[in-house]
Amino acid sequence: MLATVLLSLAAWGPAQEVEPPSVPTSLDKVTVYQGQALVERVGNYEAAAPGVYRIQLGPFPMSAHLDTFHARVEEGTARLLDLEVRQAMGKAFESEERLGKEKELEALRRVRSDLEAELAGLDMEEKLVQAMIQAVENGRIPAAYADPEDPESLTRLFDLIRHRSRDLFQARTDWKRRQSQTDLQIAALEEELGQIQSSIRHLDCSLLLEFEQAGVANFRLSYLTEGASWQPTYEVHVAPDLTGVTVSLVARVRQSTGENWAQTRLLLSRTAPSLELEAPELPVRVLEVPRPGQVPETLAETDVGEGTLGDHRPGLPPHYPLNQRNTIASNGENHRLVLRQFRMQAETRRYIFPSRSRHAFVQAEIKVLGDSPLPEGPAKIFLGRDYLGETRFPLLQPGDTTTVHLGTDPHVSVEVQKVRDERDEPGALSSTVEITRVYQAWIRLQPNAPGPADLVVEEVLPVSGSGGVEVEPVEVQPMPLRDPDSVRDMREKGVLRWRMQLMPGAEQYLRWGYIYSFDEDAEPALLELPREGGG
Structure with missing residues (x-):
């Protein structure tokens, strides 16, 4: 047993x-x-x-x-x-299975490429329809579209526009569905292939x-x-006629964590995660005067730190949730996600510095509307469909303004010339030298300009850097601005500032100059230094 x-x-x-x-x-x-x-x-x-x-x-x-x-x-x-x-x-996939999945991925990428080509075709058709609509609105219907004098011809044109607009809307909706489905399949295959190693x-x-x-x-x-990060950026679209500004707050998310994030809810945070479980112990803080020659090893900081709040600043939302699920592949590439879209109030002007440039630089001063602040970040500037370049937005609270530069206005021309450059030597009973310089400028707005233009013109007179030189403005026409800021800038920095509005075909004449005097034994040098604060 x-x-x-x-x-x-x-x-x-x-x-x-x-x-x-x-x-x-x-x-x-x-x-x-x-x-x-x-x-x-x-x-x-x-x-x-x-x-x-x-x-x-x-x-x-x-x-x-x-x-x-x-x-x-x-x-x-x-x-x-x-x-x-x-x-x-x-565990590694078998070689045949790996090759099969690679072929599937290649075929899907070809489908994705074809979808991009199809989208370009849809965009072109939409432009044609928009051109037809614009022609109808302007009352300038080309003969190729319809006979403006024939009611039946106009009816056929209107029916064509209506039906084609509906078809394009349905085609774009179907395109988005197929694009989303293809992207999901590509992301799933990339995730599987990302783990195919021995x-x-x-x-x-x-x-x-x-x-x-x-x-x-x-x-x-x-x-x-x-291996994950995100950055807030802006896309600023200015209307071609400078009448409006639309801003998109965009997140550029990138990750290389080793796993794809397929169809997930995303929360973008400006804070930092805290892994601490225990509260910090209270130290003993002692203030003492070190002996001569003694360097204290550690200086205690009593300021309140940011803790785990990272880049979070007062007024800014700590998190930016996205309303729909997104797919972010683990490939280290930037993925563009729109967080907010809004319009901003804009005042446009042309800025001219005649003695430095013959161009009028278009500037838009935009103001934050609503009750939400905007985080600091780079901003891509578009004028109509044209990309102009990149600038940077500071932290903007509601009601704050910032200036966006939009390049030069080809409709404004500037001509400058020096009209006087005289040197008066000292007489028998004097040792003072006087030098007089006078300039004039003509600013013209071309007759084909789309509308009136608001101009800000600034010139800079030398200011005395020491007690040995005296400077006085002369022949300043017309009278520059006399508001408190302009008067202070004139007194402290030598800035002359004019504001004006020109109608198409009009011109403005300006004249300015200065006299500076000094002892004949001293020859002053004219230096150009950057203005404090960058302007």
């Missing part, structure tokens, strides 16, 4: 550890910080009976911090007993769950990962 028991035990062999079941998770939400991202996944597990169950989750990228994995049961009768994270090696190191996570009764437990898993 004993031999039978021993034989049975030998046949059974040593107890083998049962591999925990692998439970899939789906990406639910990603919070992107500067340099990091908090990834949240959701999943569920069904227990057939009460008891303790261990489940396996993964794989997760090596860029994730091991000590930031956190899980919680959101719904169900189970409770979390333990969480364990470990490194593991992945040895893939990754992280696995196991959860130990205790079920009070049979049922389903819904859980959420989160972890912090490196």
Whole structure:
């Protein structure tokens, strides 16, 4: 009998550890910080009976911090007993399967390229329809479109515009659907191919769950990962006639975390994640006067720090949620996401500095409307469809203004000439030298200009840098501005400032000059220094 028991035990062999079941998770939400991202996944597990169950989750990228994995049961009768994270090696796909997926991806990319070509065709057709609509609105219908004197011909034209506009709208809607579907398929294949290597190191996570009764437990898993960032940028579209400004606040998101974020909710944060659990201990702060020659090793800072608020500033929203799900591939490339679109109040002017440039520079002073501040960031400037360049917006509170430069106005011409340059030597009873210089300028607005132009003209007279030189303005015509700021700039910086409005075909004459006097034994030099504050 004993031999039978021993034989049975030998046949059974040593107890083998049962591999925990692998439970899939789906990406639910990603919070992107500067340099990091908090990834949240959701999943569920069904227990057939009460008891303790261990489940396996993964794989997760090596860029994730091991000590930031956190899980919680959101719904169900189970409770979390333990969480364990470990490194593991992945399995490679078979070569034939890999080649097949690469061919699928190549075919999808060709489809994506064809979609871009199709979109260009739709854009061209929309431009043609818009041209027809514009011609009708202006009352200048080309003979190729319709006979303006024939009511039936005009009716056919209107029907054509209406039907073609409807067809284009339906075609663009269908294009967006196919584009979204293709992008999802490409992202899924790229995610699979990203793990096709002979040895893939990754992280696995196991959860130990205790079920009070049979049922389903819904859980959420989160972890912090490196290799993600975002930057707020602006796209400023100025109407060709300078009558309006539309601004898009755009987020440029990039990530190379090792996992694609497919169809996930995104939250873009200006704060920084905090991993601290314990409150800081109170120090003893001592103020003492060091002995002569003694350098204290540490100086305590008593100012309140920013803690984990990162780049967050008063008035700015700490987070920017996106209303729809997005796909961000782990390829390190910028992905453009529109956060807000709004109009801004704009006042345009032409700025002229005659002695330095013969051009009139168009400037738009735009004002923040509404009650939300705008974060600091680069801004791409468009005039109509033309890209002009890039500038930078400062932090703007509601009601603040900033200046956008829009290049030169070809309808404004500037001519400048020097009319006097005289030197009076000292007489027999004097040692003072006087030099007089006078300039004049003509500013013209071409007759074909689209409308009147507001001009700001500035000139700079020399100011005395020492007590040995005296400077006085002469022959200044017309009278420059006398508001407090202009008077102060004239007194302290030598700035003459005029404001005027020219109608198409009109011109404005300006004249200015100065006399500076000095002792004959000293010959002053004229220096040009940058103005404090950049202008």
